[in-house]
Amino acid sequence: MSLCIYLKYYFVIMLSILIKNANLVNEDKITKTDVLIRDGFIYQVAAGISEEGVDRIIEAEGKYLLPGVIDDQVHFREPGLTHKGEIYTEAKAAVAGGITSYMEMPNTNPPAVTYDKLEEKYKRASDVSLANYSFFMGTTNENIDEVKKVDPKKVCGVKIFMGSSTGNMLVDDKATLEGIFSQVDMLIATHCEDDNMIAENLEKYKEQYGDDIPVKYHPEIRSREACYASSSKAVELAKKHNARLHILHISTKEELDLFDNSIPLKEKRITAEACVHHMWFGKEDYDTKGTHIKWNPAVKEKSDGEAILQAVIDDRIDVIATDHAPHTLEEKDNVYTKAPSGGPLAQHSLQVMLDFYKQGKISLEKIVEKMSHNPAILFEIEKRGYVREGYWADLVLVDMEKPQTVTKENLLYKCGWSPFEGHTFPATVTHTIVSGHIAYEDGKFDESVKGKRLTFER
Known part of the structure; x- marks a missing residue:
């Protein structure tokens, strides 16, 4: 592996992310809070987390943060x-x-x-x-x-x-x-x-x-x-x-x-x-x-x-x-x-x-x-499905006030069609974080890191 490729891989994997002021929907309640992600995992869930030393900050005021589907x-x-x-x-x-x-x-x-x-x-x-x-x-x-x-x-x-x-x-x-x-x-x-x-x-x-x-x-x-x-x-x-x-x-x-x-x-x-x-x-x-x-x-x-x-x-x-x-x-x-x-x-x-x-x-x-x-x-999936400290950071951020109409132009399926074409949904996914990596943000993808194989506590 060349030094350039190694450094790119290292810094993507080690990126710390702070989601600020989100309406977190988790474990049967909605709370306004911050979520700090380090090394792919949820490091801290609390209000007022310090921004010091954080690589990336996502301002989520007014948006809803959910565990990944x-x-x-x-x-x-x-x-x-x-x-x-x-x-x-x-x-x-x-x-x-x-x-x-x-x-x-x-x-x-x-x-x-x-x-x-x-x-x-x-x-x-x-x-x-x-x-x-x-x-x-x-x-x-x-x-x-x-x-x-x-x-x-x-x-x-x-x-x-x-x-x-x-x-x-x-x-x-x-x-x-x-x-x-x-x-x-x-x-x-x-x-x-x-x-x-x-x-x-x-x-x-x-x-x-x-x-x-x-x-x-x-x-x-x-x-x-x-x-x-x-x-x-x-x-x-x-x-x-x-x-x-x-x-x-x-x-x-x-x-x-x-x-x-x-x-x-x-x-x-x-x-x-x-x-x-x-x-x-x-x-x-x-x-x-x-x-x-x-x-x-x-x-x-x-x-x-x-x-x-x-x-x-x-x-x-x-x-x-x-x-x-x-x-x-x-x-x-x-x-x-x-x-x-x-x-x-x-x-x-x-x-x-x-x-x-x-x-x-x-x-x-x-x-x-x-x-x-x-x-x-x-x-019995291991460390996923919740927004909890120590769990993998699988998260989705939603703008509940941003409608989106389904058209052929915004479909991503290989088959190129949807039974929902022409319908306007009242909410839009703005960010999807997969195992601590911002895979999707405002219509753009970062494919430099792939998903992980699920493991099970059985």
């Missing part, structure tokens, strides 16, 4: 599907949206269903990811021995597609499911839709419409009954084997009865996730958005979204995420049966929730709990 479900499409997105581009978009850490799914090409393929993704992220990262180990009907090789302290969890959704990772063998739930000690995250029920529904609509099925029937094809049947089966298996189950992207009000809010999150063995699109969009939006809001599980009635948001507030649902899953516009603009499910969301998930806050639907404290604190608790 931890997104527990994204699909960044690498390897093999990089025409849609890649770790570099999607992590960068996520950072611009206030996401400092993400957990990425295994249904790539090839899928991450062996220990070696999983570690290849970690290596790639270490080279290119601006955000902190972890990757789920994928399951198949035959790979239980590979799953058992995973170190729980270094990998966020194991993913089961109990509905095939995308890729060829459907786990539908009863003995395999019993084996995973009984033998895997790690958190088991599930996509829950009953594939047989969906296939029957699809065939009925194809008989009537062929391949060009009106997209408004997507929630009837990937029905609430299919969701509940699969989710309840997963809960039954988890209870039978005392497994640690986390059900992703709940999309129906019926499923909410499967979850308990009478015990603290740390004691729960069965938890659930809500995604922003299931709370934001409703069935009527298919008329204007078409296949651009085609997701699995499907966006259903507006009343389902309202019930899901209420379950977030009353703690039946534990975390908020995106299921960020980009496809190209060319792919999405196909007829129903050929248009893939999924869409890009990571750049705007925090803004969605802040919009709900501005509408009076949820508090800032609850947003932080569900997007930062709870993912850290649920996955």
Whole structure:
């Protein structure tokens, strides 16, 4: 390493940062305070911290400082599907949206269903990811021995597609499911839709419409009954084997009865996730958005979204995420049966929730709990998710009085589109600090330091 490169690396890493006069939203309260960062960690949280010897001062008067968002479900499409997105581009978009850490799914090409393929993704992220990262180990009907090789302290969890959704990772063998739930000690995250029920529904609509099925029937094809049947089966298996189950992207009000809010999150063995699109969009939006809001599980009635948001507030649902899953516009603009499910969301998930806050639907404290604190608790992430002295400095600064309209020109996704195009969000992310490094500031990136691999206290 040349002396010039060494000095640049040294001074970036050792940069001390003082955030002054911020409205800190943390641990169920809002306080006006300063935050001092040294060597990547939060060194001090207090009012009136001295500026002496500090390398960089950020004046945050009037702005809100939050712990960085931890997104527990994204699909960044690498390897093999990089025409849609890649770790570099999607992590960068996520950072611009206030996401400092993400957990990425295994249904790539090839899928991450062996220990070696999983570690290849970690290596790639270490080279290119601006955000902190972890990757789920994928399951198949035959790979239980590979799953058992995973170190729980270094990998966020194991993913089961109990509905095939995308890729060829459907786990539908009863003995395999019993084996995973009984033998895997790690958190088991599930996509829950009953594939047989969906296939029957699809065939009925194809008989009537062929391949060009009106997209408004997507929630009837990937029905609430299919969701509940699969989710309840997963809960039954988890209870039978005392497994640690986390059900992703709940999309129906019926499923909410499967979850308990009478015990603290740390004691729960069965938890659930809500995604922003299931709370934001409703069935009527298919008329204007078409296949651009085609997701699995499907966006259903507006009343389902309202019930899901209420379950977030009353703690039946534990975390908020995106299921960020980009496809190209060319792919999405196909007829129903050929248009893939999924869409890009990571750049705007925090803004969605802040919009709900501005509408009076949820508090800032609850947003932080569900997007930062709870993912850290649920996955037992080491020293992240809170603004605490001694913790990694993962922080996001928000201007609540600076609206931002989503346009193609300000999108950072590789696929180049968003289901939110044309909408004006009432708040804007101005700074994102990842592991003590100012990765994003007022529309500009500093990519000289990459994110870190998440570790887990298990």
